[in-house]
Amino acid sequence: MNGVLVLDRARTAAALEPAAVLEAVGRALIAVARDEVSVPARIAAFTPAGLLGAMPGYVPGVGLAAKLVTVTGDPRRPGRSFHRGLVALFDERDGRALAMMDAESLTEIRTAASATHSALALAADPGLGRVAVVGTGAQARAQLALLAVVRPDAEVAVGGRDPLRAAEAAALHPGARAAAGIEDAVRGADVVFCTTGATAPVVRREWLSPGTHVSSVGGSHGPELDAATVRDAALFAEWPGAAAAPPPAGAHELQGLAPDRTVTLLGSVLAGDHPGRDGAGLTLFKSTGHAALDVAAARVAHDVARARGWGIGVDL
Template sequence: MLVLDRRQTAAALRPDAVLDAVGRALVAVAREEVSAPPRIAALTPTGLLGAMPGWVPGLGAAAKLVTVTADPGHPGRGFHRGLVALFDEHDGRALALVDGEPLTEVRTAAVATRGALALAVRPGLGRVAVIGTGAQARAQLALLAAVLPGARVTVAGRDPERARAAAALFPGARVAPGIEDAVRAADVVFCCTGATAPVVRREWLAPGTHVSSVGGSQGPELDAATVRDALLFAEWPGAAASPPPAGAHELQDLAPGRPLTLLGSVLDGTRPGRDGDTDALTVFKSTGHAALDVAAVRVAYEVAVEQGWGVRVDL
């Protein structure tokens, strides 16, 4: 089995390859080709330990163990740490063990970007606001810099110094004086926070705005009015049908018959996205899905083998 440390894992997660792989995984989810039970979690006094196994045809089987804990020194912030193991889908051999933290950050940024590229009105995304200054926001900025360097990016968060540090990851990005200012000026909003209460309000969103929301493990990032007015998209039906931590806080108790479109169905052309309505508000709510971990760890494994990275152990 190949073992990659944090630095090697991060280096092996090539943004363009992960973007392609998560797209493939999303389509497989929408076609019901994957096997991935809902995420389970053991709750602790400071957070949770979650388990996410999955299999995607052609990519393999993988399992992630992840801890989500609060940062006692910084209220409202937290940590996501873990491990991801990849297994051969044919004979069950353990192929790789990698650091789950950079893998989760990069695959989450990739799926949020996939959602934006599929649903945004403007080619190249136009004016982009990244809300948040933590690890996930930084991963989002780094991925955008790698795959969409021409976007016009604004960063906003509670701490101006941290916002400036995050903005440095995207050359030319500006720092907004506040979240409302950034959202009101955006065509696309990436919401990447550890929020326990909404940080984006409906009245700030202009017609035709797309929102990719990936945070809010402990509560909603988006207010109820935004969810009420938007066309809704997710990775899997359980984003609405399952309670947190498997499902999304924002998608609980949707009205009966309220459409929730799977992003993979948009990517493969089975379902429309905004269907030509340039004024529609669209929201992609990501909860994470084991198929995305399978996709990302497969990329990391193949790149590491190609480059000769990592340590081989007999397990």
């Protein structure tokens, strides 16, 4: 196929093979931790409806890509948001445009992949034990679908504001059930995945058992975890700017940390350069998203689609 490969939403999603994305995202996280990537801080243009973010990135040996993504509120469902956009992949050697694809499905699975890596690396039980997924939207569904591949035998409780949506999301994992609410899902969990568009905390410290691992990937508009959870946990992130940069590049929960607080890069744990969990305390992975992960997922989608003859070629 000649020209720039263009993948629609369905083909993008189909080309993002879970095992391949998980492996590629792990390599990208390690490259970030070892300062091998070139990724400027995310920027955004704000509108009354939300924002348009730009995330370019280069990962040696993987590729060069840029994502344009909009985050806007859903007027029909207050507290929920849309994430829409495009990802363009380029040849890292000669700069040729290689592919354009849907950013929404790509963002969902690469975010779920980083969250899953954090749980596999930092949870007290490598089997994950009892899992809670907080949220019922697109990111929660992506997380449940990936867990169904990685840990199909896990006991999973899905907590959200709408019991019907929680039940629909739970159907994506063979061991999942809809909880009565968020607190019910979280209490007693060994691993908690927070995947909401919250503007205020939806998970409280007093709900968390000793030794719980929390992976928070939501909260674009505000914190989804309370300050006590952040205070008591060993902190992990994808990149240093999660704490050093202000939102939208950095995390709401990690702003204004005390000078003695350390935020460890998840890639350092994956590479074996940091031991990860130390003792029976809480661990918290706070994701803000990172362009290196988009590059990794885009490369997977491009390679799979090319191999299968999917998409159309456009002369650009």
